Amino acid sequence: MNISPLALARIxxxxxxxxxxxxxxxxxxxxxxxTDNIPQIISFIKTIISSGQAYATSQGNVYFDVKSWGKRYxxxxxxxxxxxxxAVDSDKRHGKDFALWKAAKPQELSWNSPWxxxxxxxxxxxxxxxxxxxxxxxxxxxxxxxxxxxxxxxEIAQCEVYHQCEQWGNYFLHSGHLHVKGSQEKMSKSLKNxxxxxxxxxxxxxxxxxxxxxxxxYSSAVEFSEESMEDAKNLLQAISSFIRDANDYIKGQLVxxxxxxxxxxxxxxxxxxxxxxxxxxxxxxxxxxAAIMDLIHxxxxxxxxxxxxxxxxxxxxxxxSIISYIEGFFNALGMSFGETQVALGGDKSxxxxxxxxxxxxxxxxxRHYALALPETADTVPxxxxxxxxxxxxEQKEKRKQLMRERKPLLEACDSLRGDLAAFGIHIKDRAAxxxxxxxxxxxxxxxxxxxx
Numbered sequence: 458m459n460i461s462p463l464a465l466a467r468i469x470x471x472x473x474x475x476x477x478x479x480x481x482x483x484x485x486x487x488x489x490x491x492t493d494n495i496p497q498i499i500s501f502i503k504t505i506i507s508s509g510q511a512y513a514t515s516q517g518n519v520y521f522d523v524k525s526w527g528k529r530y531x532x533x534x535x536x537x538x539x540x541x542x543x544a545v546d547s548d549k550r551h552g553k554d555f556a557l558w559k560a561a562k563p564q565e566l567s568w569n570s571p572w573x574x575x576x577x578x579x580x581x582x583x584x585x586x587x588x589x590x591x592x593x594x595x596x597x598x599x600x601x602x603x604x605x606x607x608x609x610x611x612e613i614a615q616c617e618v619y620h621q622c623e624q625w626g627n628y629f630l631h632s633g634h635l636h637v638k639g640s641q642e643k644m645s646k647s648l649k650n651x652x653x654x655x656x657x658x659x660x661x662x663x664x665x666x667x668x669x670x671x672x673x674x675y676s677s678a679v680e681f682s683e684e685s686m687e688d689a690k691n692l693l694q695a696i697s698s699f700i701r702d703a704n705d706y707i708k709g710q711l712v713x714x715x716x717x718x719x720x721x722x723x724x725x726x727x728x729x730x731x732x733x734x735x736x737x738x739x740x741x742x743x744x745x746x747a748a749i750m751d752l753i754h755x756x757x758x759x760x761x762x763x764x765x766x767x768x769x770x771x772x773x774x775x776x777x778s779i780i781s782y783i784e785g786f787f788n789a790l791g792m793s794f795g796e797t798q799v800a801l802g803g804d805k806s807x808x809x810x811x812x813x814x815x816x817x818x819x820x821x822x823x824r825h826y827a828l829a830l831p832e833t834a835d836t837v838p839x840x841x842x843x844x845x846x847x848x849x850x851e852q853k854e855k856r857k858q859l860m861r862e863r864k865p866l867l868e869a870c871d872s873l874r875g876d877l878a879a880f881g882i883h884i885k886d887r888a889a890x891x892x893x894x895x896x897x898x899x900x901x902x903x904x905x906x907x908x909x
Contacts, residue, residue: 462566463492464876471880476654480663481791487590491582494589495568498577501585501619502557510618514548517560517573521614523553530614533629534606555611557581580611584619587612593620595627602631602676630740632675638682652681664792665689671742671790692750699753700783700794702760703776716759721775725782728752732786742790749786752779813893816877817884820870821891827866830859 477484491498502519505511510526513519523530531537536553556578561567567574577585587595595616600609609629616625634643637650644651657666668689673679705711728748735744756779784794874884884893 460875460879461872464879466492468879479658480654480666483791489586489590491577491586494582494586495577497589498581498585499558499570501588501615502577502581503571505557505615505618508618508621510614511557512550513558513572516548517558517575518548518556519558519572519578520549520554521557521611521618522550523555523614524551526614526618529617530610532613533610536606536610555580555607557615580608581615583608584612584615588616588619593622593625595625597628597630598626599630599632602633605629605631630675633673633678636678636680638680638685643678644681661686661690662693664693667790667792668692668746671746673743675740675742692746695750696753696783696787697794699757700780703756703780706760706771707773707776709771711760713759713761715770716772716775718772718775721756721759721772721779724752724755725775725779729782745786749783753783809895813882813895817891817893820873820884823866824870824886824891827863827870830856830863 474484502511505521506513506519509522511519511521530553558570558572558581559575559578560572561574561576565576567576587598598609598612613625617623636643665686666689669681669685670679672685672689672692679685702711706713728751731748732745735741735748738744756776787794874886877884882893882895884891
């Protein structure tokens with residue numbers, strides 16, 4: 458089965474979105490695709506060339522001239538372009554020059570440009586699109602530590618030349634890698650030492666993964682193991698248990714000795730100060746979570762259930778304030794411990810079914826029109842008598858001409874059917890009838906039929 462590169466990309470794009478939703482990651486305000494911004498990328502490159510910081514070669518490549526710019530290259534990683542070896546077997550001027558535009562290779566997706574057919578370089582895509590969204594300056598830029606060089610260094614160079622500014626990005630947050638316990642190598646498909654998000658969520662929850670991440674510095678490598686996930690699970694259970702007991706106490710269902718409110722109010726105030734300081738210290742989530750767990754420890758110490766008169770006074774306000782603060786802390790981090798948890802999303806199958814039906818109906822009309830070719834002139838509605846008496850050879854030529862004109866419509870219908878099949882939506886054409894079904898894992902989920 459042939460599938461267009463763009464349709465293939467959409468499959469992985471949707472798969473990624475589903476994984477992020479399953480992990481309760483908030484979607485971005487806008488999704489921007491490189492393929493939708495090729496003219497903007499070409500314009501961005503032309504501006505850099507006109508500034509004298511990039512050059513085109515006879516082979517159809519365009520490179521950023523690192524040595525001639527030089528002044529701030531290496532601001533993140535202390536790379537010195539003057540110490541690099543000259544390029545070998547390349548059309549670059551210098552070894553550290555990097556591609557803004559790459560000449561097309563056989564069988565590679567390409568676009569027309571002033572320098573010939575080709576595609577954008579890796580770094581120019583991000584510079585162009587981020588500039589299109591955020592303008593001349595970026596406040597916070599994140600990414601893995603492996604992107605500091607060359608990707609982020611090259612982004613900085615491109616943007617500061619394009620915008621003619623001294624500092625394009627204010628902060629770069631580089632995150633550490635995820636490792637399998639006992640391995641020095643990061644999780645990667647090439648090493649086959651990874652676990653997919655879908656497989657992970659069969660055993661653990663998204664909250665467990667978040668707690669696992671929160672217990673380490675974002676900038677440090679973290680080790681994934683069964684033990685670390687179990688530790689995260691135990692912490693979540695301890696938090697849930699405290700919130701449940703504290704709520705029972707507020708409702709009068711958990712009876713205990715009078716609590717030391719002064720100690721709890723002071724501990725809550727200190728926790729807020731510690732958490733704020735921890736987040737201000739390069740997002741030290743580990744210290745913040747430790748402060749929360751210490752607050753819970755002190756809260757639990759006061760909730761010692763005893764057999765006593767249920768009419769004794771309760772300190773509902775202080776415990777209500779502690780619960781509110783803890784839930785607010787974790788809600789801000791995408792985790793929920795409240796008694797009422799609203800399920801996100803919902804069943805969209807009815808909407809999906811309606812959309813597919815409309816799409817199949819439209820495709821069927823186009824296909825039916827493309828196939829409706831007259832066998833003879835007198836079978837065409839409204840055909841004049843003169844037309845009916847045309848020589849048979851002329852009628853055949855006329856039919857062939859119609860076939861040639863309508864062929865692109867049939868090809869478009871076939872292409873749509875092929876692309877939808879990649880998503881598990883199968884269309885079957887039977888003369889004037891088109892049927893469709895959604896197949897997942899070999900099981901038919903939905904089937905309907907449309908007739909002309």
